[in-house]
Amino acid sequence: MTTVHDAGASPVTLKSKRDRRGSPLPTGAMIATRFMELRLRRGLMITLVLVTVGLPTVFLGVRLLLHALVPKTYGPAGGYDIYTAMSAGVLYTFGFIVASTLGCTAGSVDLSEGMFRHLVITGRSRLALYLARIPAGLAIICSLVAIGFTIVCAVCVFAAPAKLSYNGVAVPSGLSQSGLEDWAAQHPTEVLCSFYYDGQPSQGVGCDNPPGQPARIVVAGPDRQQPVPATASQARAAAVEIARQNYPDYKKQFRYPSNSLMVKTGLWLELEAVIGFVVGLGLGSLLGQRTTAVMLMIVLEIILTPIAIRTRIPHFINGQRGIVGVATAHLEPGQLPLAFGGGGHDFRVTESTTTAVCVILAWLIGWTALGAWRMITRDA
Amino acid sequence: MPDVLAVPAEPAGGGSWAIETRGLAKRFGSNVAVNGVDLRIPRGCAFGYLGPNGAGKTTLIRVLLGLTRADAGTMSLLGYPVPSHRDQALARVGAIVDEPRFHAHLTGRQNLQVLAAAREPAARTRIDASLERVGILHRADDRVSKYSMGMRQRLGVAACLIGDPELLILDEPMNGLDPAGMHEMRDMIRSLVAEGRTVVLSSHLLDEVQRTCDAVAIVDRGQVIRQGPISELLAGTSVVLQVDCSEPDRARGLLAGLGATISVEAGGLAITLPAGTREVTAEVARVLVAGGISVYRLQPLQASLETWFLQVTSRLGDPQ
Numbered sequence: 080m081t082t083v084h085d086a087g088a089s090p091v092t093l094k095s096k097r098d099r100r101g102s103p104l105p106t107g108a109m110i111a112t113r114f115m116e117l118r119l120r121r122g123l124m125i126t127l128v129l130v131t132v133g134l135p136t137v138f139l140g141v142r143l144l145l146h147a148l149v150p151k152t153y154g155p156a157g158g159y160d161i162y163t164a165m166s167a168g169v170l171y172t173f174g175f176i177v178a179s180t181l182g183c184t185a186g187s188v189d190l191s192e193g194m195f196r197h198l199v200i201t202g203r204s205r206l207a208l209y210l211a212r213i214p215a216g217l218a219i220i221c222s223l224v225a226i227g228f229t230i231v232c233a234v235c236v237f238a239a240p241a242k243l244s245y246n247g248v249a250v251p252s253g254l255s256q257s258g259l260e261d262w263a264a265q266h267p268t269e270v271l272c273s274f275y276y277d278g279q280p281s282q283g284v285g286c287d288n289p290p291g292q293p294a295r296i297v298v299a300g301p302d303r304q305q306p307v308p309a310t311a312s313q314a315r316a317a318a319v320e321i322a323r324q325n326y327p328d329y330k331k332q333f334r335y336p337s338n339s340l341m342v343k344t345g346l347w348l349e350l351e352a353v354i355g356f357v358v359g360l361g362l363g364s365l366l367g368q369r370t371t372a373v374m375l376m377i378v379l380e381i382i383l384t385p386i387a388i389r390t391r392i393p394h395f396i397n398g399q400r401g402i403v404g405v406a407t408a409h410l411e412p413g414q415l416p417l418a419f420g421g422g423g424h425d426f427r428v429t430e431s432t433t434t435a436v437c438v439i440l441a442w443l444i445g446w447t448a449l450g451a452w453r454m455i456t457r458d459a
Numbered sequence: 460m461p462d463v464l465a466v467p468a469e470p471a472g473g474g475s476w477a478i479e480t481r482g483l484a485k486r487f488g489s490n491v492a493v494n495g496v497d498l499r500i501p502r503g504c505a506f507g508y509l510g511p512n513g514a515g516k517t518t519l520i521r522v523l524l525g526l527t528r529a530d531a532g533t534m535s536l537l538g539y540p541v542p543s544h545r546d547q548a549l550a551r552v553g554a555i556v557d558e559p560r561f562h563a564h565l566t567g568r569q570n571l572q573v574l575a576a577a578r579e580p581a582a583r584t585r586i587d588a589s590l591e592r593v594g595i596l597h598r599a600d601d602r603v604s605k606y607s608m609g610m611r612q613r614l615g616v617a618a619c620l621i622g623d624p625e626l627l628i629l630d631e632p633m634n635g636l637d638p639a640g641m642h643e644m645r646d647m648i649r650s651l652v653a654e655g656r657t658v659v660l661s662s663h664l665l666d667e668v669q670r671t672c673d674a675v676a677i678v679d680r681g682q683v684i685r686q687g688p689i690s691e692l693l694a695g696t697s698v699v700l701q702v703d704c705s706e707p708d709r710a711r712g713l714l715a716g717l718g719a720t721i722s723v724e725a726g727g728l729a730i731t732l733p734a735g736t737r738e739v740t741a742e743v744a745r746v747l748v749a750g751g752i753s754v755y756r757l758q759p760l761q762a763s764l765e766t767w768f769l770q771v772t773s774r775l776g777d778p779q
Contacts, residue, residue: 100578101546108576108583116573119564193560194573197618200524200556202549203577459526 100203105211109203113185113215123184127220130177131227135165139234146238157238159333165231166344167415170224172380174348175355175404178220179376182359185212186450187369190457199459209364209451216356224352225345232341239335245325248273252334256326263322267314271296276321284309284317343412351407354442355380358403361446365453380404388428399428403442406435474538477502477626477657478523483532484681485515485522492518494681495532500659500674502537502625505652507672507689508661511772515681516661517557520628524554537626550579553619554628559611563604567595567614570603575621582621589620594643608635616647627651628659633667645671669764679772689764696767700740703727703756704747713750714743727756 118124142156189195189208198208243252248269254262263270272286272294287306288294296314297306309317322329336344355376363372384404392399399405405428430438478500485493492515500506510516521527523534525545534541539548561570568586575582590596593613598606606614612635619627629648633641641664648658648671662668668675669689676686685692704710707723714721717739720731732739740759747754 100550106576108580112569112573112576115569116562116565119569121564188562192562193558194562194570196526196556197559197561197574198577199526200549200552200554201574201577201622202546202552204546208577458528459521 100201100207103204103206103210105207105214109207109211110215113211114218117181117185117215117219120184123181124219127177127181127223130173131170131220131223132230134169134173135227135231135234138165138169139230139238143234143238155238155240157235157335158240159235159335162231162235162336163415165235166228166348167411170228170231170348171351174220174224174227174352175380176377178224178352178355179359179362179380180373181216181220182356182361183363183369183372183376185216185356186360186363186365187367187372190367191369195457196459205455206451209454212360213357213447216360217353220352220356221349224348228345228348232336232345236335241334243332243334245329245332246273246275250329252332254329256323256330259326259329260319260322263318264315267311267318268294268296270318270321271314274321274325276324284313340412340415344415347407347410347412350410350439354403354407354439357443358446361448361450364450367453367457384408391428396428400430400434401438401441403439405430406438406442409435410439474535475502476500476535476538477506478534478536478659480519480523480534481532483519483522483534484530485518485527486530491681493522493529496678496681496683498676498683498686500657500676502657503652503655504673505648505658505660505671507668507675508659508678509663509665509668509675509768510678512663514678514772516678517630518681519678520554520556520630520659520661524549524552524556524628526556551622551625552628553622553624553626554630555612555615555619555632556628556630558608558631558634559615559618561603561611561614564602566600566602567606567610567617568599570614571618571621574618578622581623585621585623586617589617590614592620592647593617609637609640612636613640616644624656626657626659628661630661631663632660633662633664641667665765665768666763675764677768677771685771693764693767696770698732699760700730700732700743701727701756701758701760702730702743702747702754703758705753705755709750710747710752713746713752717742717746732759 139156139161142153142161145153146156189198199205242249244250248266250259251262268286271284272288283299285297285306286294287297296309296317298309298313299306359372359376362375363369366372379402384402387399387402387405388408390399409430409432476499478498480496480498483493483496483498484491494515496515496519498519508516508519518527522529523536523541525542528542536548537551539545541548561567562573565573567590571586571589572583575586587596587599590599593616595606595610595613595617598610603611603614612632616629616632619629632644632648636644645667648660651658652673660668660672672689674686674688675692676683678684701724702710704727707728710728711721711723714728714730717730719739722729730743740757744754744757
């Protein structure tokens with residue numbers, strides 16, 4: 080016998096007004112337990128720590144050790160060049176990948192491990208369940224990137240070379256143009272024999288550096304056939320001229336990164352990690368499984384973004400600008416080498432800072448909306 | 460220890476039904492999993508929800524809990540219409556749907572912490588008591604990956620209890636439990652009912668359902684085909700009268716006039732009678748004694764829930 084109830088149900092208010100489980104905002108406890116759940120994934124955390132902290136630590140540690148043991152063969156572990164390579168190269172690319180891996184994991188494991196159903200049955204807003212993952216995951220990945228970057232900064236500053244090596248010549252760092260010219264006047268042989276210059280210095284002064292013999296500064300002889308040693312004033316004048324020509328390049332060279340550059344770089348790396356996590360979270364939630372999502376994120380970072388930055392695709396230049404990696408590369412601090420640079424191409428997609436910021440915001444908001452939508456509408 | 464499983468003095472929502480559905484339907488493509496189900500489950504009882512595999516039991520539970528959307532019909536939990544007041548309804552509902560699965564890398568306690576965080580703040584204070592009640596407090600700090608199926612099942616029940624639920628919906632809660640565990644689960648369900656809670660039990664273990672539940676609904680092909688207290692449902696079923704006697708073959712001939720189905724078994728007869736057997740039993744005894752047949756035992760056996768279930772479901776023919 081099947082029965083039918085004629086009277087309609089009449090809801091009353093919840094007994095506890097503190098119980099706002101229909102609210103889309105996650106509680107602190109939800110964020111804390113989500114943090115715990117991610118933090119206790121041993122394999123994932125070991126991978127994250129190895130890439131963000133272990134990689135720079137091992138690389139710089141080996142350099143420190145080698146420099147300490149054989150200083151004449153191995154240069155200082157730190158310095159400006161190491162800093163730029165580690166931050167714009169290693170931490171930028173791998174930070175994004177590990178952040179997106181964490182995001183994809185956070186976005187998919189509840190479903191794949193059967194906890195999603197338990198969580199939905201609590202009556203808690205699905206949007207709140209989704210949003211709780213964002214601060215929890217960011218607390219992990221941002222901390223790890225910060226630790227890795229701090230190690231890079233510390234080594235690069237405290238183990239920087241004593242003098243700036245400019246074209247193989249130890250030059251005092253931080254000189255003004257006149258200071259560099261004064262220094263060049265005092266070291267004409269090093270400048271004339273090691274610094275690059277366009278054309279020929281005035282009066283034909285140059286460096287004669289035959290194999291096996293000491294270098295000397297010469298000038299064309301009266302018959303224009305045999306060079307003769309230049310006078311001191313000729314050498315100084317030529318060295319000053321070359322120093323002036325090299326100054327624009329010299330002023331970009333530092334023994335170690337400045338504080339402002341480190342702050343900017345740190346924020347830029349954290350931005351990249353945030354983007355990686357949030358996009359990975361949305362993609363993981365959308366697909367409902369981790370492996371494919373992680374693969375797609377790696378393809379985006381390693382293949383699509385470099386291509387989009389450095390390739391002119393006819394009629395698709397605005398599409399290229401819409402890729403988040405192009406936008407974050409645009410926001411890179413100016414004193415770092417170009418992200419995904421090299422390769423011998425002279426083309427690079429350009430866009431305004433406003434466009435870059437809009438693209439990044441669109442990716443963050445768009446993927447969050449997609450991931451949350453899928454979580455809200457998904458059958459549990 | 461906090462008063463972890465205290466039953467509220469008043470029902471959370473209005474109405475006297477723990478679960479009420481009208482015309483509920485759910486389709487997956489051309490397959491109709493739930494087909495216009497009208498169901499009323501009273502508060503404060505253990506209710507069995509039975510049906511063959513693929514009958515739509517779990518789908519109905521999933522629809523009720525908001526795990527998937529209904530295509531048609533209305534429903535309410537504890538008086539709250541869902542899905543419009545789903546959060547309020549589920550605040551007082553605990554449920555296990557299908558096999559209980561958890562984060563394997565977390566301990567049982569940590570899994571409950573994750574779930575408690577999504578409930579009201581008081582849920583966190585009930586974790587230990589819930590684990591103790593289901594008998595796995597001593598393993599609470601072991602990883603779930605080391606749990607047996609039965610322990611996961613218990614953890615699933617504990618996950619229900621941390622919300623101090625007024626209504627528990629347990630989908631195959633006996634799965635993976637050993638006989639002692641099943642006995643404990645049965646006792647626990649009865650104790651939950653004794654506290655005034657409503658327990659809805661979906662199970663294939665009909666004997667367990669018969670021992671545990673006060674009322675049942677039979678679902679087949681997405682429809683509820685029978686519903687009511689077990690005693691009432693079984694009251695109208697046939698009774699098998701077992702007769703242990705001498706000369707079974709001659710006895711069969713003497714009883715042919717009763718109009719009942721009689722079969723000869725080792726040591727006697729099995730007579731299938733319609734409901735209301737007292738007078739028929741007496742008549743059988745009179746006929747056999749008058750015929751000079753020695754009667755050693757005369758025992759009416761009420762049809763079990765399993766027999767009745769097989770009779771009314773489509774597995775044995777016309778469900779009606």
